[in-house]
Amino acid sequence: MAPDHDTVLDVQRISKEFPGVKALDAVDLKLNKGEVHALIGENGAGKSTLIKILAGVYYKDDGEILFDGDPVDIATPADSLKLGIKVVFQELSLIPHMTVGENVFLESFPLKKNKSIDWDALYAETKDILDSIGLDISPKTKIYKLTVSQQQMVEIARALSHEAKVIIMDEPTSALTPNEVEHLFKVIRQLKERGIGILYVTHKLEEVMAICDAVTVFRDGKLISSRNVSETSTDELVTDMVGRSIKTLFPRTHTGRGDVILNVRSLSTEKKLKEVSFQVRSGEVVGIFGLMGAGRTELAKALFGLDAVQAGNISIEGRELKLGSTSQSTKMGLGYLTEDRKGEGLVLQMSVAQNITLPSLEDISSAGFIKRKEESIRSQEFVDVFRIKTPSLRQKVMYLSGGNQQKVLIARWLMKKLKVIILDEPTRGIDVGAKAEIHRLIDELASQGLAVVVMTSEMPELLGVSDHIIVMCEGRITGEFDRESAAMEKILEAAIGQKEYRHAEQ
């Protein structure tokens, strides 16, 4: 390929595989000097993997990276920084108890001749950089005193102190107010003028239209399209992001709905949720969709009593649920399958049987003594029915595959005989075959008359398993669809907060 003088970063056929997942499959991306280039895609499309490869956090399996036309090897974060690539991560990587100046020059403090730190130079230079991006704070301010947007600006100042040629911004507006976003855009335009190439990772299409010159779409680790923003439309981008026929993949056998089981009214939490109301009927699967930070997991945790609720109420079969008590929730017949299987779901050192029976110990014991035979018999039933691959009930659950671990967790709740089950990202990180089995189980749960709530960020899963779809954006419900009326485009519009689709009924 002929070297292009305007191209600062040229990613060629990069691949990266994790156990069980091809995170990136020979993707290309070309970033020009003074260009703002959007990288978009659904969760799991491979955006983060690419950023981490460029930042030196992961190492590529295959492919080449050209920087200023020369092939380079980015093995460590230091390599990346040395080249002039600066990543502003979503979780900012500043040191809270150090000053702005110390953070800006963290990697290379200016030194005097005697090798002691030249504080005057450090703060003077920091002041200059801050002025150049219009950030009016003292360089001696401690980081923890700043707002998120100011911290983000400090990260950008840090990039400038390194004379970065490429700045990668990962979802930079996710925690900003509209005014702060305006300021960020102003700074981005300044950086452009300096000839810095900016890779702008986002899922907000209106930002792509507002600030970006070019846009690349990833899906399932593959490059789908790369266009100039002026030559495309949001509709086209949405189709590129989702673009596959889905409906037939997840046949739902059961469609009959019974009475309202779960009734949530005006649920609000301090951090995220605002006036969330919905109902779930017996035998119904309600899918809750939202992009990262939309509040899905927060909703699940608030419903189940893991997080504190500020206002609102929840009832199960008409009976009010005491908020903020997980033991009360389980007693009332509410179950929660966490998205963090290992961190919050399984007790890894315990056996398969012990994990399955954990919430049901009272049912398999008498006078406080566990009836071991009954424990074996009852957990063996689930191992057989769910086809959980384990050499024995006594196997420690940590040695099972992700899909089988997930089945253990679902078995746990089925043994408990629930009325409502909340499944948060039930198929995250498990392979395709096991995914299909989990989807069958979800269908099975509904046909047993449970009210099922599925939180998901995967569009095909959402459309496949749900009878009713609720879309969230920034803690609010922004869309409601029936299975028949649901369309990906509308769902995405609601998810990015562009449009609202509310039913009059419900």
Added chain:
Amino acid sequence: MHSASSIPEEAECIKWSLAVPSTDSISKGSFLTKLVLFNEIILVAVLVVISAAISIGTSQFYSTTNILNILRDSSMAIIAGIGMTMLLITGEVDLSIGSLVAFVGVVTMDIINKTNSVFLGVLAGLSLGALTGLINGLVRTKLKVNSLIGTIAMMMILRGSVYLYKLEAAQNYHQLSSFYSIGNGYLGFMPIPVIIMVILYVVFLIILYRTVLGRRLYATGGNEIAAKISGIKVDNLKILTFVANSVFAAISGIILVSRMNSGQPNAGVGFELMVISGVILGGTSLGGGEGTLVGTLVGLLILRVINNGIIILRWNQDLQIVISGLIIILAVFIDNKRKVARSKIITK
């Protein structure tokens, strides 16, 4: 079966060999690696080797009197060790038990002196233990103070309080033989403290391995959020365990004051560290979710036998502490080795 599916079975073998060591389980890897996998067996071997070494040094060791002495001497640590094992299993720790032993001793002796009732004295001692455990538990669960810090604070508070309560030792003025016999008496040939220890040990062995409560303790320490999601009242469970742990320490304190025949405000210094070391030596993990009472028994016996050996060999007694320290490092080192070896066999 093909190799892929035989891997977890290997793991299964290891687990079962812990309970019933058999030659079937030894299939791959060196003999030494295999041996290292069975923590309790190693510990028993260490105990045997140390005992043998001491008895070569002096014939005194293998006398009935000496062995009963070791058991009597160990019973206080083992009783406290039962509580500490359960507490560590839930992922918490208590450093205040040494100070509690002193405070309970002084209070018990004082109350008996004043009332001439062993029952009231023991009741006061046990209540003080329960109250301390309750406070420790509340500080941990309601004030959310890390138990390492919270119980160091409690250690200071109790030690200060016992001096405020009484600067001098509370001497035995009551001369009630029934109290004296708690620490010094025999039932048949068995010292009474050993009998108390064995009863508590068996009861809690059953509770830990056979009951819902025991299972919940392991689940809480293994994954607190998972336990919560499963409807377990994690906070209440932890408070209960703190209380149990302090009551066990109080029992040790009562035995101690009976043996010494006076309540010393400066008793029990370093007792908490000795108990925790023995428990960890026995394979209980500081991270929670793992641990056995069998390990605790053997671990503490090792420490006490070493102690005994140093005394009867007439070595400098300050060596006790040094050697115990060295043994802890060795124990954790072996434990790490064991974990690595285990994961290697499993992933092979």
